Amino acid sequence: MNNLIIVESPTKARTLSQFLGKDYRITSTMGHIRDLPERKFGIKTDKDFEPDYVLIPGKKEIIDTLKKEAKKAKKIYLATDPDREGEAIAHHVFVICSNEKLKSKNAKFSRIVFHEITKSAIEKALAAPGEINMDLVNAQQARRILDRIVGYKLSPLLWFKIRRGLSAGRVQSVVVRLIVDREREIEKFVPKEYWEIYADLRKHLGGKLPDAPIFRTKLVQKNGKKIEIKNKQEADELASELNESGYEVGNIEKKEVHRWPVPPFTTSTMQQQAANRLGWPAKRTMRIAQDLYEKGLITYHRTDSVSLAKEAIFAARNFIQKTYGKNFLPEAPRFFKTKSKVAQEAHEAIRPTSLVEISNFQFPISNEEKRLYDLIWKRFVACQMKEAIYDETKLSVLATAKINHFLLEALGRIIKFAGWLAAYGEIKNEKFKMKNEEIQLPDLEQGDDLDLVKLENLQKFTQPPPRYNEASLIKALEEYGIGRPSTYAPIISTIQGRQYVEKLEGKFQPTSLGFATNDFLVEYFPDIVDFAFTAHMEDDLDEIANGKKEWVPVIREFYIPFNTKLTSVSKIAERVSVEAEVIDEKCPECDAPLVIRIGRFGKFISCSKFPECKFKKPYLRDAGFTCQKCGAPMVVKKTKKGKTFFGCSKWPACNFASWRKPKEVAGEARPS
Ligand SMILES: [Zn+2]
Ligand SMILES: [Zn+2]
Structure with missing residues (x-):
């Protein structure tokens, strides 16, 4: 038991212990062990901002164990996460466990860095131990101090x-x-009104044959000029002309459009995709990613790099050829460029550490872990696949009325070759599916006569930014x-x-x-x-x-x-007042209007005459549907853990509650 490895989480320690023999003892700090004091400013502004670190309350036992283990060990490897936060933890461990007076004894400490918790990565790291990078430690410390200065000095104001x-x-x-x-x-x-006119058309077949397929076109030009329809009257006038028009197929433009694979995940793109496709907040995504990383299944999940290890790329290419076939494999591997300015920290993108099927894991893995892993996995494989190819058609239709002539257009798009979308198109338990982008148009030729089936005028309004x-x-x-x-x-x-x-x-x-x-x-x-x-x-x-x-x-x-x-x-500065929102309800005690106020734990309803009148009650947001049991309105509530659910407003008289809105009111759409 000569070697001690110190990490910051017990899961990480457990994963590491699988790769390392009896010569290594692994222990965990359970996160930070030293920080600025909780109830004091803790920064000496007159002494070069020297921080006054204290041991984190409740960590005494852990720290005592660390010290004892460190004393016994011949060699100590600080193996915290590969970023500023991890470097800072390593530094604090060193300061606490080392001996300032006996510099020679401190030589037994070294820092090892790895971006994935796998056997080969650990062995490589152990073969090249280094020192704590004080630049990273200082960057973490500077952020901590800046945030403390603002928080501590500005909050009282x-x-x-x-x-x-x-x-x-x-x-x-x-x-x-x-x-x-x-x-x-x-x-x-201020929303501005405008109108759009659509014409549903089909090829003229002379009546005896079965009906040709209908396709939809949009009015775009009048007498060669782009059209803008401002109101109903204009739309109606145009529609009556279009009703009298003859239609024929004009120009047909066909082209191939290539859609290139997206780069592998960074923290930011992973959070965005997990929000869009799984409906997860960033915090949840990071919690699950942390689990996956600590179990050794993905590379480090805090990164702004899109670069990939060569071995990983070759593994992906092998997998693609075996699973999808040669057609899906580009001739050369794809390399992506990172925009990050922080070269030293430039890790790798987030990717699976191996291309093992989820069912073959040696660890128990939760359902949400599976879902995020699947997303990361597919994004990674897809980034090494061939581009998708679409056939796009722009179909022009000429409409000729007595005086004016019009141009209508339809866009068609069909996937000719799925490429990377074959891997990334659909993921496990997806909440919001990727849009099906295919639009079929019937086979037509320039000059074909068309019959008007239906005209539709649609009133629209310009939209504010979302x-x-x-x-x-x-x-x-x-x-x-x-x-x-x-x-x-x-x-x-x-x-x-x-x-x-x-x-x-x-x-x-x-x-x-x-x-x-x-x-x-x-x-x-x-x-x-x-x-x-x-x-x-x-x-x-x-x-x-x-x-x-x-x-x-x-x-x-x-x-x-x-x-x-x-x-x-x-x-x-003068004192500002926070506007309380008046609601359409009177105080049962004094008849003054009630208002919504914001307290430390969220909104609540109170009397507008506060502090003279002390009436208050919880604020309950209407959920937009009624209770299945008693018909009372349902309201939005939160569990102790902060998860949203819907409960009957008559609670505790009625105890009906549900996690979801009924399907007919939910009408969930993919967030843009
Ligand atoms: Zn009152
Ligand atoms: Zn009820």
């Missing part, structure tokens, strides 16, 4: 000016702003450069947990608290809620990780102006 108990966060505030800005755009938006959903928000964070693989999921759950935004029908909307806090910050701390400023700060942290910047100056550059601002704002 919000308590004072807005409401007790609020908390501000560095990146979180910008993300709330993104959602508030979008909501205001939507509020401001609210963010889980996937589009992650995409926006990545595009603005204000998120990193390790931060997307925590940010999104924090802004909901703190009641700044809520997710309704899968879309994010600010609460009144979110509006008020955001407006306060925009007015007094424009930097904190500035997209470019926050993106720049993330870049600085990357530079620290790359060893190109020192961490102390980065923090000082932020802290000094921030602190000055803090003092002045606390003097000049």
Whole structure:
């Protein structure tokens, strides 16, 4: 028992123990063991921002064991996760278990890094032990300190000016702003009416033959000019002309369209796809990905790299040839380019560690693990397959009336060769299927006469920009450069947990608290809620990780102006009030209107005369359908774990509850 391997999770320890013999003892820190103090600022701003780390409460037993094991061991391998957070844990373990006075004894510590928990990866890592990378540790520490400064210094000001108990966060505030800005755009938006005219046509066969297939065309031009139909009157006039027109097939344009496979998953694209195709929030996706990684089934799941190990590519190519055949295999392997600026941390994309069928796993694996694994697996295999080929047809139809002539168009698309879509088209227990993009058009030739079967005028309105959903928000964070693989999921759950935004029908909307806090910050701390400023700060942290910047100056550059601002704002800013939403219901105790307020645990209903009148009751959102048992309205509720369900509003008199809306009201559509 000479060698000790220290990891941060018991599952990871268990997986590792399968590959390593009796010479290695493996122990787990169960996450971080040292951090800034919980109830104190913990940063010496006058001493180069020296952090005042404390052992995490409740970790004493674990730390004692670690120390004892470390003392006994001849060699100690710090094998925490391959990123800044993992490097920081390794560093803290070293500081706690090493002996400052006996430098020679510290030589027994080394750091090993691997991006997948497999036998070959571990053996490779053990053969090349290194040292703790202090640049990564400093980058993690700098983020922690920056976030602490903002949270700790700004929150009390919000308590004072807005409401007790609020908390501000560095990146979180910008993300709330993104959602508030979008909501205001939507509020401001004035929909404009327009109309579309569709003609259902079929080939003229002269009556005796069976009817030819019907296809739909859209009116696009009048007398050679693009058409815009503003109102019903215009649409009706056009329709009456089209009713009198003769129709014939015009130009037929055919072309082959190639659709290239998408790159393998990064954290961001995995979260987006899991949201779109499985309906999962980012937090759930990351929890399941963590399990898969620790069980040795996928590569490390916090990454912004799309590059792949050569061996993995060859394994995929082998698999494709065997399973799908030579036709599906491109001549050369596909390599994808990573946009990430953080070269040192450039790992690999997220991919399965081997192409074993799910049923052959040596570990028990849960149903949700299977679903995410399947998605990762197929995305990876698909990225090494041939492109899909579509045949696209643009069919023009000429309509000639007495005075005017019109152009109508139909687009046809059929898959000629599925290519990578053969693997990625459908996944296990998919909640939202990928759109079937095939549109069939009948065989026609230029000059063919057509019969009009039906005209349809459709009233439409221009649409405001959509609210963010889980996937589009992650995409926006990545595009603005204000998120990193390790931060997307925590940010999104924090802004909901703190009641700044809520997710309704899968879309994010600010609460009144979110509006008020955001407006306060925009007015007094424009930097904190500035997209470019926050993106720049993330870049600085990357530079620290790359060893190109020192961490102390980065923090000082932020802290000094921030602190000055803090003092002045606390003097000049006036108290803002959070608007309470008045509802159409009177207080049973004093007859004043009731309002919706936001407390620490979400919305509740209270009397508008508060604090004079103390009446309050829980806020229950109408679920949009009635109870199967008693006919009362159903309301949206949450379990202790935060999972949404529907319960009868007459509870406890009626105990009916369900996880899902009945099919006829759900009408679920694939989020765009
Ligand atoms: Zn009242
Ligand atoms: Zn009921």
